[in-house]
Amino acid sequence: MKTSGAVFVILFFCFLSIAAQDARPRFEYYKVSRYQGRVHLPKWIQRSSSGEWRDDAGKLVDPPEVNFAGRYYIGVHSCGTGCRYYTMTDLSSGRELKALFPFSTAEPPPKTRDGFEYLAILYYQADSKLIVAQYLIDLGQRSECRERAFVFENGRVKPITKTRRSCSTF
Secondary structure, three states, rough: OOHHHHHHHHHHHHHHHHHHOOOOOOHHHHHOOOOOOOOOOOOOEEOOOOOOOOOOOOOOOOOOOOEEOOOOOEEEEOOOOOEEEEEEEOOOOOEEEOOOHHHHHEEEEEEEEOOOOOEEEOOOOOOEEEEEEEEEEEEEOOEEEEEEEEEEEOOOOEEOOOOOOOOOOO
16 A cells, blocks of 8 residues: 555656646736836837827837836837847836847848747736747748747846747737
8 A cells, every 4th residue: 555655646746747847937927016107218219190109110019108027118120021129118217128139030030049040929918027939930841839938137038948849829
């Protein structure tokens, strides 16, 4: 009886270990409070006469409001087909941060460690300091999605998971 109990305990902890490896970070685990003061707009953004917001290249962007980590505005900018870059502005001060530069896609396209071109799509929330990057990879006749989670701390984006070969749905 002692042997079967020991086997059960070992199997139980093995199951917990496997489950923990597959656990993905969740936005609610990285909650932050939201800035309520005066908003300082990014220097590169302008509101058109029709009420749309445009960047310094004249491209449409989302309205400047807190959309990340309690006080930041992440702007998603298009620079052509398969080309995008991200800006981050602290709306409490108007200060621009370069923390998202590694996720930008330009010409030539960035490549994975195994040599495939990719486009990075970022997922984030206004009240969380978690960023999930999904890398859309062109493998020729097929595509693949890889995912890695990051936390924004002290002005930097730090990885908290390894890159997975599957993506979550947001």
